[in-house]
Amino acid sequence: MRQKFSLSDDVMKIVQSLSTTLGPNGKDKILIDNEGHINTTNDGATILKNIKSNTIASLILKDVCSVQDLELGDGTTTICCLIGEMLREAENLMNQNIHPHSIIEGYRISAKIVIDILRKSSFDNSFNYDIFLADLLDIAKTTLMSKFISNYCETFSRISLSVILKLKGNLNRGRINILKILGGSLKDSYLDNGILIEKSFGIGQPKKLLNARIMILNCSLDSDKIKIYGAKVKVKKLSQMAQIELSENKRLLDKCKKILNHGINVVVNRQLIYDKQERFFTDHGIISIENADFEGIEKLSLAVNSEIASSFDDIKKIKIGKADLVEEISIGSKNFVRFSGFENNGIGTIVIRGSTDEILDEAERALNDTLCVLINSLKNSRFVWGAGCCELKASRILQDISKNFDFEYSKCLNSFARALMSIPTIIAYNSDIDIKNLVKNIPLECYDLSSDSCLDLKNSKLGNARNLGIIEPLKLKIFTILSATEAVEIFIRINKIFLN
Numbered sequence: 454m455r456q457k458f459s460l461s462d463d464v465m466k467i468v469q470s471l472s473t474t475l476g477p478n479g480k481d482k483i484l485i486d487n488e489g490h491i492n493t494t495n496d497g498a499t500i501l502k503n504i505k506s507n508t509i510a511s512l513i514l515k516d517v518c519s520v521q522d523l524e525l526g527d528g529t530t531t532i533c534c535l536i537g538e539m540l541r542e543a544e545n546l547m548n549q550n551i552h553p554h555s556i557i558e559g560y561r562i563s564a565k566i567v568i569d570i571l572r573k574s575s576f577d578n579s580f581n582y583d584i585f586l587a588d589l590l591d592i593a594k595t596t597l598m599s600k601f602i603s604n605y606c607e608t609f610s611r612i613s614l615s616v617i618l619k620l621k622g623n624l625n626r627g628r629i630n631i632l633k634i635l636g637g638s639l640k641d642s643y644l645d646n647g648i649l650i651e652k653s654f655g656i657g658q659p660k661k662l663l664n665a666r667i668m669i670l671n672c673s674l675d676s677d678k679i680k681i682y683g684a685k686v687k688v689k690k691l692s693q694m695a696q697i698e699l700s701e702n703k704r705l706l707d708k709c710k711k712i713l714n715h716g717i718n719v720v721v722n723r724q725l726i727y728d729k730q731e732r733f734f735t736d737h738g739i740i741s742i743e744n745a746d747f748e749g750i751e752k753l754s755l756a757v758n759s760e761i762a763s764s765f766d767d768i769k770k771i772k773i774g775k776a777d778l779v780e781e782i783s784i785g786s787k788n789f790v791r792f793s794g795f796e797n798n799g800i801g802t803i804v805i806r807g808s809t810d811e812i813l814d815e816a817e818r819a820l821n822d823t824l825c826v827l828i829n830s831l832k833n834s835r836f837v838w839g840a841g842c843c844e845l846k847a848s849r850i851l852q853d854i855s856k857n858f859d860f861e862y863s864k865c866l867n868s869f870a871r872a873l874m875s876i877p878t879i880i881a882y883n884s885d886i887d888i889k890n891l892v893k894n895i896p897l898e899c900y901d902l903s904s905d906s907c908l909d910l911k912n913s914k915l916g917n918a919r920n921l922g923i924i925e926p927l928k929l930k931i932f933t934i935l936s937a938t939e940a941v942e943i944f945i946r947i948n949k950i951f952l953n
């Protein structure tokens with residue numbers, strides 16, 4: 454009887470459905486949640502997260518892929534396909550009476566050799582800024598090529614690269630703003646050099662202000678006494694009521710005067726600004742924005758270089774932000790307050806336009822992946838050729854090297870090589886190309902470390918990754934090989950599952 458690892462059936466079910474999404478011509482999946490919301494995606498991490506199955510296999514796969522997604526932002530479908538193929542190959546080895554421990558050891562050796570091949574065949578152009586920028590743009594395009602928004606690959610690659618370069622070495626994804634605005638088409642998406650908050654100015658305030666001095670608050674501006682829950686005030690005469698109201702108003706306006714004393718002309722509050730206070734601000738030439746969302750004011754405070762103050766009593770203690778221009782604009786049917794012209798040349802906002810929420814969400818996911826890949830590429834500037842090139846090359850060289858090992862290990866190395874080859878094979882299959890036909894006449898010896906032979910899907914032939922500009926980060930590939938090998942080791946080691 455054919456031997457199987459205890460979890461392989463569950464793994465294969467998941468891998469089969471994911472493999473059809475791999476590469477530029479992979480198919481999308483529709484995910485429907487409990488409320489009937491539809492989500493169309495081909496993003497491996499999103500599909501995995503939404504697979505309802507709670508089998509051990511799916512939990513392990515979800516775990517491995519979420520680490521990959523978090524650390525590198527890409528490559529989740531590849532890692533799943535690789536795990537599936539390595540497991541299938543491991544079962545074949547077991548059926549040839551090779552012990553699971555030898556398979557694990559053989560796979561470890563293979564991973565080491567493959568990583569060495571990848572390292573030796575990688576390149577680094579960071580010493581030449583222009584070439585390096587061109588490489589980064591190609592990396593962004595390669596990441597976006599297999600996404601739903603691939604038709605606008607050029608637009609989104611340029612936007613992503615521009616925004617990453619604005620980070621100026623402070624490579625923190627959290628500093629990049631993305632704003633999704635329903636309406637228009639994806640091609641209308643752009644990088645705005647300002648920060649946009651979905652708000653309007655107070656009534657009667659000018660629609661534009663130059664040389665803004667901005668105070669950002671997260672403060673309650675109401676009268677503290679009114680807030681006491683359930684408090685009752687007994688009065689004997691109506692005139693006493695009027696007196697209380699007067700003193701409450703005075704308190705409200707006293708707060709505004711304190712704010713005014715800071716010499717600012719824009720106040721943005723996370724909390725409410727009341728009508729009387731708004732009128733006070735308008736009368737004193739101050740633009741007021743109330744109830745701004747927390748994420749928005751955080752990004753704004755970073756851009757204008759101010760703090761989010763929780764008290765405004767002490768003039769010296771509050772850091773006031775600056776922007777050359779604050780204006781009210783509308784995009785689609787929505788109003789925004791736009792801050793621009795920052796001292797430290799703030800990062801700006803990627804504005805995504807699209808005709809449905811699903812398109813906007815999928816575009817945001819693709820952009821997130823691309824930004825993450827670019828950030829990693831700036832941190833680690835060694836790259837490899839994509840479109841199946843490095844897998845094809847490593848697989849062939851590993852097969853060649855396997856001849857130097859004894860029988861059992863040689864088989865394991867060959868299994869690993871075949872599993873690796875499954876990546877270009879699936880990418881080609883999803884494009885209706887039979888890769889075996891393409892590579893059958895090329896002898897193993899022809900694959901050296903410098904080879905850039907890859908899939909040219911447009912022309913259904915082997916092409917050159919260098920000419921096609923298909924590049925991926927070395928770190929992404931190494932991480933994929935290591936994680937897949939470790940995950941397969943876990944699956945091989947499990948021989949019984951107890952539920953308690």
Ligand SMILES: Nc1ncnc2c1ncn2[C@@H]1O[C@H](COP(=O)(O)OP(=O)(O)OP(=O)(O)O)[C@@H](O)[C@H]1O
Pocket residue numbers: 474475476477479495496497498526527528529530531532595596598599600822839840841876880908909910923925
């Ligand atoms: N133009 C292209 N021609 C051939 N292969 C390509 C092209 N562009 C990208 N690829 C390859 O497609 C693979 C990536 O496909 P895909 O983005 O669907 O999977 P993933 O990155 O593993 O998963 P995910 O993006 O869902 O996290 C990589 O191997 C990459 O080299």
Ligand SMILES: [Mg+2]
Pocket residue numbers: 527528529596599
């Ligand atoms: Mg990808």
